[in-house]
Amino acid sequence: MQRLVLFIAMCSLISLSQAETEIVLVKEQFIPKYYSSPGYTAALYKIEISSKHTGFITQLLVEAGDIVEKGQLLLIIDETVNKQSIEQVKKEVEIAQVTVADAKKDVNNFERLRKVQSVSEEKLRKARLLLARSQSSLLKAKAKLIKTKAATPYLRVKSPEKAQVVKRLADAGDLAVSGIPLLYLEVLEPLIFETTIPVQWLTKLTKEQTVKINLNHSFAG
Template sequence: MPDHRPRHPDPLRRRLAALALVLAPALAAAAAADAPGPEVPVVKAAGQAVAVGFEFDGVIEPVKQSTVSAQASGRVIQLAVTAGDRVRAGQLLATIDDRESQAGLQRSQAQVAQAEAELRNAQANERRTRELQSKGFVSKAALDTAEAGLKSAQAAREQAVAGQRQSALAQGFTRVTAPYDGWVRETLAQAGDLAVPGKPLLTVYAPQPLRAVVHVPMSRGAAARAAGQVEVRLPGGNGQAAWIKPVQREVLPVADAVAQTVEWRLELPPAAAGQLAPGQQVRVRFSGSEAVRMLVPASAILRRGELTAVYVASAEGAFVLKAVRLGADHGAAGVEIVAGLRPEDRVAIDPVRAGLAGARAGTR
């Protein structure tokens, strides 16, 4: 007869299954530990000859910038642009109430018409008087009076025409237009504000050329003038800075009486100006003689809050994190290491991969 009693798993098999579940994480960790880590290229922290000097903060300014002001009195009826708008030369920016100037223009036009009528009358009178005087019917004094009246009428007409031109010019001042192609930097008035001659309405600037403006202390003025090279640091797209040379520099001949600084204006090349915006802060470096400094690539520096460090390969090939103190940034040449490294230390180019478990030093 068949055996219908329930079958129970073997106790030994149950123990083996439980032990496998317990040992699985440890075995996986051991397998991961035995797996080879990534190879990270390294470079030697060797001294290089670089130009040394001093740096100051500067600000980007447009070379061509204008504050457009009102030239007529009246209420601002319309402000046709806002900050950030692009404008063309002659484009309407704002309109001022022109009812008073329009009335003045009409009045001057009427004065011109009256002066022309009086001039025609004086011309006709002068011709008649000349004909009568030639026939002896009037005296020479009468002719002199007619000629004087003609000259007076001509002067009155010229005065009326000049008044008409002045009224037309004043009428044109009620329409504020852009002086050149550019961008609106800021608006200084709104519709409904009272405009008077000289009141700023908005600021317009040309996008190029741009310049870096830096204020150099008087104590460094002689050293700045003696510097063999002046460079402006531009932000790079990959997080690395680029140093460029200005195409033109200008030093103002006066010093600020309060700050005791001298203003330097460094015009930038058009290609570099396209990466900047007015008001942006940059660094300006005045370089003199060369000196040997320990440099590492900018990509090798690990920044975490207040910590700046690099991964250094040990003799066995593993990486050790070392805190360093940074100096000047020399662009493509690298970043200066003031303290924390020894000559011939091998530094990881990619600190993120160097921090992975099992990472080993490779070759560049």
């Protein structure tokens, strides 16, 4: 019996000696802390859609909740008046072009006749003056046509970004007044996450610190 006890005691001492000589490596690492706080996501950018021209809405192509792509047509303002104006100004340009062509012919004829003293200098001067006035009228008519055509894109209102329609304030047939909102959009990217945190957490955060947020899925932001 004494031998058995002695043997057990010796085994225990050997095990203890081996345990005392084990080397344990300590690794320093960051241990994240997780806090729970209610919050919500929201669009960083919001867009107010309005018309630059007053007119009746002939088509309103979106509803609240719709997702629209960048450049997608949202609504159309009555283009009838604008189209009529364009046609009228085109005729003014055509008339001015004919007048300039006739005035050039007169100047050329008077210059030829003046060389042989068949026409007075005064008539030649008046012909040149008429040509200058005709050319000026043609330039004004062309500028007016450009300005009239420039209104066309504003009658076909498109989305400037990929967004969601969050509010619709008008219907087809309504009068769109310049500067008055017709639609509100929220740009889909980027989104922001808003939450409130206890005051004691503020000491744990630094400016522009990147944190991991867990929603339905995880993302860094």
